[in-house]
Amino acid sequence: MQKEIIFSGKGGQGLGVMGRILAMAAVLDGKEVASSVSYGGEVTGGLSQSEVIISDEKIDFPAVLNPDILILLSQESYDKFAPGTDRKALLFCDPSFVNPGQTSEGLRILWVPAAEKAVGSFGRNQFANIVMLGAVVAITQIVRPESVIQVIIEEFERKNPELNEQAFGIGLQIERQPCDYHLCDSANCLKARLRSGEAPLS
Amino acid sequence: MQHRISIDHLLCRGCNLCLEVCPKEIFQDSAVIGSGGFRLKQVVSPEKCTGCGLCELCCPGAISLDCLPDEVFATILAGRESRRTQSQSRGGWKEVKSLLQPGRYFMTGNDAIVEAALAVGCRFFSGYPITPANEILEGMARRLKEVGGKFIQAEDEIASIFMVLGASWAGLKALTATAGPGFALMQEGLSLADMAEVPCVVINVQRAGPSTGQATRPAAMDMREARYGSHGGVERIVLYPESVQEVLDLTIEAFNMAERFRTPVILLSDGYLSHLSEKVELSEHIRVYDRIYVPGKPAFGPTPDFSAPSMPRFGDGENVGVTGSTHDRFGKRATADPSVQESLVFHLDRKILEHREELTDCEELFLEDAETAVVAFGTVGRSAKWAVKEARRLGKPVGLLRPRIVYPFPSLRVRELAGAVRKFVVPEMNQGQMFHVVSEKVSREVVSLPQPNGQIIDPRRILRYLIEGVW
Numbered sequence: 001m002q003k004e005i006i007f008s009g010k011g012g013q014g015l016g017v018m019g020r021i022l023a024m025a026a027v028l029d030g031k032e033v034a035s036s037v038s039y040g041g042e043v044t045g046g047l048s049q050s051e052v053i054i055s056d057e058k059i060d061f062p063a064v065l066n067p068d069i070l071i072l073l074s075q076e077s078y079d080k081f082a083p084g085t086d087r088k089a090l091l092f093c094d095p096s097f098v099n100p101g102q103t104s105e106g107l108r109i110l111w112v113p114a115a116e117k118a119v120g121s122f123g124r125n126q127f128a129n130i131v132m133l134g135a136v137v138a139i140t141q142i143v144r145p146e147s148v149i150q151v152i153i154e155e156f157e158r159k160n161p162e163l164n165e166q167a168f169g170i171g172l173q174i175e176r177q178p179c180d181y182h183l184c185d186s187a188n189c190l191k192a193r194l195r196s197g198e199a200p201l202s
Numbered sequence: 203m204q205h206r207i208s209i210d211h212l213l214c215r216g217c218n219l220c221l222e223v224c225p226k227e228i229f230q231d232s233a234v235i236g237s238g239g240f241r242l243k244q245v246v247s248p249e250k251c252t253g254c255g256l257c258e259l260c261c262p263g264a265i266s267l268d269c270l271p272d273e274v275f276a277t278i279l280a281g282r283e284s285r286r287t288q289s290q291s292r293g294g295w296k297e298v299k300s301l302l303q304p305g306r307y308f309m310t311g312n313d314a315i316v317e318a319a320l321a322v323g324c325r326f327f328s329g330y331p332i333t334p335a336n337e338i339l340e341g342m343a344r345r346l347k348e349v350g351g352k353f354i355q356a357e358d359e360i361a362s363i364f365m366v367l368g369a370s371w372a373g374l375k376a377l378t379a380t381a382g383p384g385f386a387l388m389q390e391g392l393s394l395a396d397m398a399e400v401p402c403v404v405i406n407v408q409r410a411g412p413s414t415g416q417a418t419r420p421a422a423m424d425m426r427e428a429r430y431g432s433h434g435g436v437e438r439i440v441l442y443p444e445s446v447q448e449v450l451d452l453t454i455e456a457f458n459m460a461e462r463f464r465t466p467v468i469l470l471s472d473g474y475l476s477h478l479s480e481k482v483e484l485s486e487h488i489r490v491y492d493r494i495y496v497p498g499k500p501a502f503g504p505t506p507d508f509s510a511p512s513m514p515r516f517g518d519g520e521n522v523g524v525t526g527s528t529h530d531r532f533g534k535r536a537t538a539d540p541s542v543q544e545s546l547v548f549h550l551d552r553k554i555l556e557h558r559e560e561l562t563d564c565e566e567l568f569l570e571d572a573e574t575a576v577v578a579f580g581t582v583g584r585s586a587k588w589a590v591k592e593a594r595r596l597g598k599p600v601g602l603l604r605p606r607i608v609y610p611f612p613s614l615r616v617r618e619l620a621g622a623v624r625k626f627v628v629p630e631m632n633q634g635q636m637f638h639v640v641s642e643k644v645s646r647e648v649v650s651l652p653q654p655n656g657q658i659i660d661p662r663r664i665l666r667y668l669i670e671g672v673w
């Protein structure tokens with residue numbers, strides 16, 4: 001199994017960190033991993049992205065060709081990636097950054113109010129990326145949540161591991177919470193269908 | 203034993219440097235005043251001459267110290283042997299423990315170079331910051347301090363490479379890292395490293411050029427420069443890995459080759475590979491080669507068996523001159539002797555070419571029954587591998603040849619392949635540099651797939667070529 005993941009948004013939202021944590025957690029899980037971050041002076045504040053490929057076998061080509069999972073944290077990144085995306089892919093969008101009114105039909109979008117939850121719990125949206133990561137890990141089960149927590153504690157020990165761990169926990173719970181978010185069509189809830197196995201993960 | 207010092211009075215400029223530098227004060231002003239209006243120099247006590255060659259080195263052209271015949275060498279050797287009875291031979295293969303805990307790591311291409319260099323025993327780095335090689339310099343600055351090495355940020359790349367050569371003669375394994383523009387500046391030092399047989403490793407993280415080009419974008423535009431960039435153009439060992447694991451392994455290899463063959467080794471990387479993070483496995487023990495030193499043995503080629511000569515370090519007590527000029531086996535300049543020049547240049551080439559078989563390291567995929575062989579290097583090899591596997595799935599008889607050691611070019615293997623395949627295809631992140639190298643080795647059709655746009659090659663583009671023949 002090979003999963004290709006793209007994190008995209010504005011430079012400064014912590015996309016690189018999300019990618020790095022996910023990739024390192026996958027290494028702990030014993031998977032093959034390749035990851036790269038957009039590089040260059042022009043990315044600060046502009047469109048930035050981070051790619052991760054997680055595979056059971058050796059990875060031939062290390063860059064993402066057909067993303068299976070996209071985490072889109074700005075309108076610009078949504079506009080860039082959503083049109084060309086495979087219909088089977090899962091899109092994670094934060095309604096604080098991507099306008100739900102402008103999304104195209106037929107895409108499998110999961111709305112995760114990460115920034116809202118982060119502001120609610122910590123008073124600032126600094127941990128929104130880790131909340132989002134929690135939701136992604138819970139829903140896709142691409143890595144073990146314990147591995148992510150281990151990475152947060154060991155590799156990011158000087159960067160507020162307690163709060164990050166807490167933020168990750170909040171993200172994990174989004175999967176289990178009843179989907180009462182106003183964007184979700186409750187009769188046809190994607191999260192519920194993914195959870196029950198009615199809808200395939202990819 | 204007497205050395206023949208001759209002074210050409212027509213060329214003497216009266217600078218008195220010979221009087222200044224001779225430690226035995228052999229030279230003196232004579233009573234004769236020459237046509238230049240100064241006193242001509244004379245040799246007063248030739249029996250005191252030790253043959254150190256300082257007079258010849260400093261003189262602007264008038265003094266020549268005759269190159270010693272072989273029987274005189276024997277006398278010198280005998281004398282040196284006795285002086286160095288207390289020093290000991292050293293060098294050769296050994297196994298060392300890895301500095302980091304063995305296990306799985308997640309690191310970038312640049313970090314892998316740092317860790318591999320330290321593991322193999324590199325204790326000197328001198329460099330000048332340049333994108334996309336910066337993290338190597340930063341990593342070395344941080345890590346060398348922890349292991350007791352020396353780090354210097356030089357004023358430019360020319361200084362960097364020469365410091366590396368100096369450190370190497372001081373007995374350290376030395377590294378520098380740069381990108382295309384800096385690599386061009388280093389060519390002068392690399393040429394000296396060729397001539398003076400100085401083991402060192404130079405990392406060239408290639409970016410899109412020419413000149414400053416697109417500094418943050420990957421390319422493979424120095425594929426020819428790495429081999430042919432220096433004046434003199436003797437054989438070079440050039441490596442190009444495809445993954446972070448291979449970066450780690452080949453950096454260790456690069457140091458071992460540099461020490462074994464006493465030559466600069468170039469490790470190519472590129473703007474993509476340098477920032478790609480991948481899982482790597484670190485083993486507990488690493489096989490390391492240290493340069494051979496045998497007291498009293500000549501420090502330079504030619505050697506009878508084309509092996510690397512013994513390499514002393516400063517402080518060993520050897521009388522060795524290190525020079526970029528043509529020199530005899532003890533490093534004494536011989537800038538007018540055609541036979542010394544020729545045998546030295548052949549030695550520099552052959553000490554690598556004689557090990558050609560050992561220096562062939564290719565990844566091969568589906569070549570047994572392939573009609574088309576894709577030849578790719580480094581990062582492009584990843585694109586090519588993806589494309590070749592997909593094309594096979596679609597029933598196309600294609601195969602992949604990916605030399606990890608780019609130079610010496612695996613001509614024998616490529617020629618052997620030419621008997622079996624119809625066509626070679628060379629995709630590259632440049633205008634077709636290795637295409638020329640492949641074409642000159644085989645008489646088959648060779649197709650160049652150039653992409654000099656500062657992007658890694660989309661494997662679907664190669665696949666499309668393999669299926670539809672469109673680039």
